[in-house]
Amino acid sequence: MEGLQIVVCGSLVPDPLQTLEPVINPTGPGLKNETMLPSVLDPWASHSLYEAANLAKQVAGSKVFLVSLGPKAKLQQLMMTVAQKAPFELVAVDGSASGFTDAMDVAKTLAAAIEAIPGLDKGKMLLFGGCSSASRDAGVTMQLVGEQLGITDQFVGVDEIKMQDDGSFSVLERIEGGQYLASTCPSMPAVLAWATGSLPEPPNNPQIGMANMRCVMPALQKAKPASIGVGGISFEKTEIPAQKRDTRIVKDVSADEIAAELVEWIKG
Amino acid sequence: MADLFLVLHTECDGSFSKAALESLSTAADLSSKLGSAYSVGVIGAGASAAADAIAGCGAEKFYTVEDEAVAAPRYSSDTKASAALIKAADAQIILAPGTSRFARCMPGAAYRTGAAVDTHIVALAVEDGKISAQRWYYRQRILTTLSRADRPWILLVDGGVSDAWQGDAGSAGAQAVAVDFGDADNRVVIKGVESPAVDAQTIRPDSAILFVAGAGWTKKQSDGEYHIGDAGVLIQGFLCKAGASLGSSKSLVDLQSDGQETLSFMSHMNQVGQTGSTPRHAKGLSTCCHGEEPHAVGWRFINERRAINTDANCGWAQGKADVVYIADAFEVMEKVNALLS
Ligand SMILES: Cc1cc2nc3c(=O)[nH]c(=O)nc-3n(C[C@H](O)[C@H](O)[C@H](O)COP(=O)(O)OP(=O)(O)OC[C@H]3O[C@@H](n4cnc5c(N)ncnc54)[C@H](O)[C@@H]3O)c2cc1C
Numbered sequence: 103m104e105g106l107q108i109v110v111c112g113s114l115v116p117d118p119l120q121t122l123e124p125v126i127n128p129t130g131p132g133l134k135n136e137t138m139l140p141s142v143l144d145p146w147a148s149h150s151l152y153e154a155a156n157l158a159k160q161v162a163g164s165k166v167f168l169v170s171l172g173p174k175a176k177l178q179q180l181m182m183t184v185a186q187k188a189p190f191e192l193v194a195v196d197g198s199a200s201g202f203t204d205a206m207d208v209a210k211t212l213a214a215a216i217e218a219i220p221g222l223d224k225g226k227m228l229l230f231g232g233c234s235s236a237s238r239d240a241g242v243t244m245q246l247v248g249e250q251l252g253i254t255d256q257f258v259g260v261d262e263i264k265m266q267d268d269g270s271f272s273v274l275e276r277i278e279g280g281q282y283l284a285s286t287c288p289s290m291p292a293v294l295a296w297a298t299g300s301l302p303e304p305p306n307n308p309q310i311g312m313a314n315m316r317c318v319m320p321a322l323q324k325a326k327p328a329s330i331g332v333g334g335i336s337f338e339k340t341e342i343p344a345q346k347r348d349t350r351i352v353k354d355v356s357a358d359e360i361a362a363e364l365v366e367w368i369k370g
Numbered sequence: 371m372a373d374l375f376l377v378l379h380t381e382c383d384g385s386f387s388k389a390a391l392e393s394l395s396t397a398a399d400l401s402s403k404l405g406s407a408y409s410v411g412v413i414g415a416g417a418s419a420a421a422d423a424i425a426g427c428g429a430e431k432f433y434t435v436e437d438e439a440v441a442a443p444r445y446s447s448d449t450k451a452s453a454a455l456i457k458a459a460d461a462q463i464i465l466a467p468g469t470s471r472f473a474r475c476m477p478g479a480a481y482r483t484g485a486a487v488d489t490h491i492v493a494l495a496v497e498d499g500k501i502s503a504q505r506w507y508y509r510q511r512i513l514t515t516l517s518r519a520d521r522p523w524i525l526l527v528d529g530g531v532s533d534a535w536q537g538d539a540g541s542a543g544a545q546a547v548a549v550d551f552g553d554a555d556n557r558v559v560i561k562g563v564e565s566p567a568v569d570a571q572t573i574r575p576d577s578a579i580l581f582v583a584g585a586g587w588t589k590k591q592s593d594g595e596y597h598i599g600d601a602g603v604l605i606q607g608f609l610c611k612a613g614a615s616l617g618s619s620k621s622l623v624d625l626q627s628d629g630q631e632t633l634s635f636m637s638h639m640n641q642v643g644q645t646g647s648t649p650r651h652a653k654g655l656s657t658c659c660h661g662e663e664p665h666a667v668g669w670r671f672i673n674e675r676r677a678i679n680t681d682a683n684c685g686w687a688q689g690k691a692d693v694v695y696i697a698d699a700f701e702v703m704e705k706v707n708a709l710l711s
Contacts (some may be wrong), residue, residue, distance in 0.1 A: 116508070118644045119662075124512050131514070145645040201507045202514075205477075206486070236509050236644060240489045242477035245445075249481040255558050256445040258474040261638070274564065277470040278387075280573030280639045282564040283443060288557055298638040298645070302627040334486055338502055339515040346689035347675070353682060353696045360678075360695045361705030367676065368579060368612055368653070368710075 103269050105163025106290070107222055108154040110190070111212050111231035111247060112147030113172045113199045114180050116140070118236065124340040130332035131202045131340040141176055141199075143184050146232025150296035152304060153263070154230050155188030161265065166190040167222075169215050171208060172199035174325050181318045186311035187304045192321040193219060197328035201237025202340075204333025209246030211328045216251060224251070224291045233259045233276075233295040241295070248293035256293040257285070263294060374401050374408035375461030376429070377452055379471050382442065384416025386424070388534050388576075393467040394427055395532035396494065400465070401428070403496040409433065411455035411547075413448065415441045418544045426538030433458055434544045439551040442560040443471040449478035451549050456483045458547045461522055463501060468526040476524055485522035492528050509644050510670040529575075530650045530671065570635055572609060572616035580651040580672060581605070581614040582642060585621035586658025586679070586699065588632050597700060602633050604703045611710035615651065617642040617668070619659045642668030657699040661685035678702050 116122060116139040123134040133139065143151070151168060158164035167190060170177055174196040181192065195215050216222070216229070229248060234241040241258065248256050259276035266272075269289050274282040276297050352360065376397035378390045386394075394410070401408040407430040412421050417436035425432075433455050439447040452475055456464055466472045468489060480487035493504040495515075502517045503525055565571065587601040609616055618640040625632040642649060644667050654672035661677060662685040669675060669690070677686035678699045687694045695702065 118509075118667075122508050122511050131512075133508075204486075238507060239509050240487075241473050242480075242487055242489060245474070245477035246481055249478050254446045254449070254478075254554060256474070256478070258445070259470060272561070275470070275474075276639065277443070277563065279575055280566060280571065283470075284561040284564050285444070286559050286561060298641070300627060300638075302624065334518045334520040335488075335516050336518065337514055337516050339513075340507075341513055342511065343513050347692055349687055349689055349691055350693045351682065351687055351696065352693060355695070355697070357697060357701040357705050360697050360702050361709055364655070364676065364695075364702070364706050365709045367674075368655075368706075 103161055103265070103267050104226060105165060106158060106161050107165055107167070107227045108158055109167045109169060109216055109219070109222070109227060109229050110147065110151045110154050111169050111229070111244065112144050112151055113170050114141035114176055115144045115199070115201070115236040117142050123342065126340065131337050132200055136200070137173070137176070141180055143180060144232055144235050144237070146234060146296055146298070148303070149299045149301070150230040150232055150294070151188055151190070152301045153296060153299045155190070156301055157263065157265065167193055167219060169193045169212055171195040171197050171211055171328065171330070173197070174322055178322050183306065185314035185318055186306035186308060189310050189314060192314070192318045194321045194325035195328050196325040197330040199237070201235065201239070202332055202337070203238070203330045204335055205238060205240055205242045206246060207330050207333050209243050209250060211330060212243070212247045213250035216247070227291040229253060229291065229293045231295050233297050244293055244295035253291045253293050255287050255291070258295045259297045260294045261297050261299055373406045373462050374404060375411060375456065375459045375464045376408060377411045377413070377455055377464060377466040377472070379469070380412065380414035380416050380420045382415060384420055386420055387467070387469065389467040389469050389529050391534035392529060392532050393465055393527050394424060394535040396527050397465050398428055398535065399532060400494055400496065400501070404499065409459050409461070411459060412544070413440045413451045413455065418542070418546065421542035421544040423539045424535065424537070425540030425542040427535060431459070432542040432544035433547050435547050435549050437549060437551055439555055443474065444558050444560055445475055445478065446555045446558060447551055448475035449482065450551065450555055452476060452479035453482040454547050454549045456485070456522060464522055464524040466524065466526050468528050472526055476526055480524045483522055485524045486518050486520040487524040487526070488516070489526040490528050491525045492531060494525070494527070506670070510648055510667045572635060573639060574613070574615040575649065577613055577615040578652050579612055579614045580617050580649055580654040581608060581612070582617040582619065582654060582656045582659055583622055583633070583636070584619040584657065584659025585625065588622065588625060591700065592698070598631055598633065600700060602635065604700065604707065605633065606635065607707045608703055611707055615649065616640050617649065619643065620645060644668070656686060656691070657703065661690060666690050
């Protein structure tokens with residue numbers, strides 16, 4: 103099999119350990135101190151990046167592209183860590199990474215950026231990304247990008263791909279009740295929106311980082327601005343519902359008594 | 371023209387899932403609030419018989435696609451069938467249950483019908499004839515109420531928004547919608563569903579209680595030793611006796627992908643939280659989990675929450691659980707299992 107061209111769509115989201123507070127901007131909702139919040143690569147998209155790198159290693163001549171739409175300065179910061187994880191070529195687009203933007207706008211921008219990758223051969227292309235983001239959490243962007251690129255073999259919630267020598271592959275997609283839907287696809291292109299996959303986060307590798315950085319800086323300089331907004335959504339209310347509970351702390355009580363109370367609660 | 375249209379799919383045995391029947395109640399309710407009729411489209415094996423099974427739901431018209439191509443879930447054919455139904459009904463507001471099948475294909479159907487699409491809808495309201503929808507952003511942290519002027523507008527509704535519809539069967543007189551499935555729609559071959567063995571089936575969405583295990587089960591205990599084997603016996607014993615569904619913190623399942631000794635019956639599929647699932651259960655018991663914000667995110671839809679932790683300063687104590695037991699989970703769960711026997 104000839105080398106694969108794996109295009110991974112992944113952008114930044116606020117570090118999950120940060121407290122998020124909504125604010126209303128003239129253009130729609132946003133997050134308080136959004137530009138200051140530390141970011142991470144969107145978790146499911148990062149799993150797809152690790153899976154892409156792993157697959158590319160198995161098929162000689164393969165190449166991974168990371169297509170990322172986000173504010174340029176924040177992408178640059180993010181690349182300091184992400185670029186050390188796996189070899190890729192960055193395709194950056196300078197625009198909002200807010201979860202409140204409309205997925206259709208985002209998908210159009212990503213599809214245009216992918217179409218513009220010089221020499222991309224769709225016959226060898228696997229389009230990877232997360233099955234959902236930790237920001238909008240809608241699970242629609244990858245399908246919309248795929249549709250715009252004319253790719254109608256799509257898989258969502260993927261935990262496994264197994265490539266065959268003839269370019270066909272099998273996929274496991276998460277479905278209800280902890281089960282998998284197993285299917286086979288005869289050839290590329292295809293969209294795979296990943297769940298967690300099975301690979302751990304790779305350790306930082308400064309050598310990979312150095313090699314990636316040669317392309318990262320020019321890619322960031324070239325990043326085209328994109329105007330991404332809330333589209334047709336009107337947000338009527340944006341809030342953090344009060345959720346503090348009146349916690350009863352049970353201390354210095356025997357395991358027998360706790361067990362009896364728990365069993366009563368479970369059965370009640 | 372169908373102002374309001376509900377799209378459902380059958381399961382492989384031709385029945386409707388609970389999620390489908392819940393969304394039928396949601397559609398019926400929305401239709402009465404809007405004061406307008408609604409129609410129903412069904413795709414999948416046995417679609418017309420399934421339409422008959424819900425004939426008493428008050429829908430004005432039924433449409434079906436039940437070709438072999440949609441007998442099993444598949445993006446290419448499901449997207450085409452869903453788009454065809456939406457076009458046939460000339461639908462403006464389209465509801466669908468947020469099942470894995472529709473979560474996969476409805477965005478594509480939206481693209482092909484020029485519709486806007488919003489997913490994970492947790493509530494719908496009508497005021498002065500205007501529909502608004504509630505959904506969470508940033509993984510169950512920020513709740514929004516939104517609306518759109520765009521039509522068509524597809525809304526995928528989460529489980530638990532309404533009770534499952536119950537009513538009379540009859541003759542739906544469904545109109546079969548012709549869809550021209552070609553080779554391109556049949557390229558992907560569905561091999562089947564891979565289910566864990568019955569005794570390894572730890573994810574039980576219909577269970578009343580969620581049991582969440584944290585990394586503490588695999589840590590050195592007060593005697594300075596690891597007790598991972600005992601932890602496995604206690605957890606599996608509880609799942610079996612209480613009929614509970616099993617959730618995990620990220621740290622616990624990550625140990626497995628890092629190649630460390632851990633609980634072999636758990637996988638990333640069990641993970642709840644920021645990058646895991648957000649299950650719906652009436653009760654949840656957290657054990658050996660610290661329970662900070664990313665974890666609490668996964669508990670958004672658990673009504674009653676209790677936790678067992680040796681540390682009185684764990685996150686659960688900060689107003690996130692109803693009761694926190696400061697105790698050794700090994701000791702407590704052994705006694706709980708004995709009492710449940
Ligand atoms: C990008 C990102 C995404 C994330 N997504 C998620 C997610 O989806 N889900 C998630 O859970 N986390 C997530 N996290 C990780 C999260 O921040 C925490 O690190 C994780 O939840 C901690 O897991 P834990 O509570 O099991 O382990 P620990 O923090 O190690 O806590 C173990 C607890 O066990 C207790 N303990 C030990 N022994 C006993 C005993 N015998 N009896 C009772 N208690 C005992 C200890 O007191 C301690 O509180 C994410 C982090 C990042 C950066």
